[in-house]
Amino acid sequence: TPPPAVQQIRAYNLNPRDQIFEGLRSDYQGFDDWLKKCMKEDRPTFVVNHPDKDSYAALSILKKEVTNEFGLKGKVYKVCTFKVVNHGIKLGELMLKTIFDYATNNNADYLYVEVFPKFEHLINLFDTFGFSDLERNKYNGELRLVKKINPTQQKEWELKPFEFHVRFGPNKIKTDGVDFFTIPIQPAYHKLLFPEFESQNDLFPGKYSYGNSLRKAYLSNANTRQINTGDVLLFYRSEDYKSITTIGVAESVLVSKNAEEIARFVGRRTVYSIDEIESLCKHGEVLSILFRQVKILKNHYTLKALKSNKVLNGSPQSITKIDKKIKSWIENRLKT
Secondary structure (H helix, E strand, C coil), rough: CCCCCCCCHHHHHHHCCHHHHHHHHHHHHHHHHHHHHHHHHHCEEEECCCCCCEEEEEEEEEEEECCCCCCCCCEEEEEEEECCHHHHHHHHHHHHHHHHHHHHHHHCEEEEEECCCCCHHHHHHHHHCCCCCEECCCCCCCCEEEEECCCCCCHEEEEEEEEHHHHHHHCCCCCCCCEEEEEEEEEHHHHHHHHHHHHCCCCCCCCHHHHHCEEEEEECCCCCCCCCCEEEEEEEEECCCCCEEEEEEEEEEEEECHHHHHHHHHHHHHHHHHHHHHHHHCCCCEEEEEEEEEEEEEEEEEEHHHCCCCCCCCCCCEEEEEECCCCHHHHHCCCC
């Protein structure tokens, strides 16, 4: 199931006259004939509808490759269309989240995309999430960017934990050599930061950048200073579910009492407004954690299970480091 704002539709139901296709027509000769072919073949298609008008705000079409001329073996999907109208609310990351989940659920070995060099923002986005330059398309000069889904070589497993996650994630992490932390989060903020967890969607899903993105931020007055890049973050939803519901990987950390510095650091990744950040600063130093979302757990780690397996003594009131002797209980469940 795609994230709440994204719909998977039948390709033959696409509206070929939608304005999102206008730029594509100018870049690709014979685009309309190609689009008709996509619709006829009913390729996997994902859209985000514009909230204010009858059009698409984002669109992606995938194609399962039978053969390719550049040596990718196994199950390969081409991202043959990737277009976002509104870049301000992280719809690009939302579409990538959808594509990664689709690839994982369909046991893909590779994803690849072809992009003209002039689209630097798009190339940077794919690079941020582990796509690497394979070669140029000899027919039209596009860059061919590829992402491997499953690590196979020893040198790939030897990557540092965060680099490993970028290369093969978002659904894969390394747990060797990193620490685990439980992070309590109130339901109101959990709903905003992880909207795909909710059983009932917002009337206008996809309107918040921090809910759409794979890169998010968590702010707290917690005293811990032990979190490092690559550490595993276990988000514990307090009050109602009383369970670990979501897994993340720490990207970088800032400790500061300067609200403007914190706001620049977290950007649009946080649920907090500048006024709320200033309020946090009045209570002391603020711990700002940039992290990447790994996955929402289908089976939550309930407080009862966490206590019975000595992972926690009780409901965490602040960020809590998990003892290395018992983190194996979490590691085993992450493999399922």
